[in-house]
Amino acid sequence: MNVLAIDSSNLVMSVAVTTERKVLAELTTNSRKNHSERLMPAIAQMIEAAGLEAADIDRIAVAEGPGSYTGLRIGATIAKMLAWTLKKDLVGVSSLEVAAQNGRGFAGYIAPFFDARRGQVFTGLYEAKDGEIVSVAPDQLVMMDDWLPELRNLAEPVLFLSNDLDKWGELLSTQAYAELGDITRNVPRAAELARIGAKKEPVSDIHHFLPAYLRLAEAEAKWLAKQGR
Structure with a gap:
């Protein structure tokens, strides 16, 4: 095909x-x-x-x-x-499922996101299972300040993938559970x-x-x- x-x-x-x-x-x-x-x-x-x-x-x-x-x-x-x-x-x-593919192989959750302005992000939650990326939480529009406490309660680390880490990276780096994608995995x-x-x-x-x-x-x-x- x-x-x-x-x-x-x-x-x-x-x-x-x-x-x-x-x-x-x-x-x-x-x-x-x-x-x-x-x-x-x-x-x-x-x-x-x-x-x-x-x-x-x-x-x-x-x-x-x-x-x-x-x-x-x-x-x-x-x-x-x-x-x-x-x-x-x-x-x-x-679009978030596509972005999450760059986290394949990560041992934990994957949270791709796009900045949506005014403190909001488009995001979802995914994880790798049997070589595939599967959805754990539906895609949504949410305030980042509301999203982070939810992720903090998870038992696994979270990989954040985004082309907008220049805006959100400083905040995310203060979260003990967070790992940030590098430049090649954010695209x-x-x-x-x-x-x-x-x-x-x-x-x-x-x-x-x-x-x-x-x-x-x-x-x-x-x-x-x-x-x-």
Whole structure:
């Protein structure tokens, strides 16, 4: 199975083309540049680098969130368009589950997170079992000050993986149970997204697939507040 994986859910943009046994092509960037301008050219480049045509792709896996509202919308829209046009399977995978893959082999819990501003983070809790990463607590939007006491009660150390450790690393380093990911483990990879996506059931209705925002866009929240809702 040839899988095209697309992750534009956060600052990192990653695209990969894989088979069951090989990563044919992968591109990952970690800079503040416009995903809307760069994602489609990156997809075309990776398909060409893999020696394939678009029609050769069997499945499209997209990071479905949580993360940046704009980044999620861009990734989901492009993935849906390609899946519909090419008549291919579409699979959504948690962005946090993808990030947690870099903790495979860690003896303890894995807490990937993305900064969500105002003291909040998108996070979940995972652990490695039989060579796979499994969810222990659901993905959620939570205040970091509320999240840390919950993790403190666990019996195992916790590995924090995040591209936002520059903001949260100082606080996390004061937690006796915490271990912080290094620079290579803090960047999610589309090849991992493809590996997970190859095993999941595809969505039943491409048109109704939506990202997992976990919160309203700021404009929507302000509009609802004005309506008294």
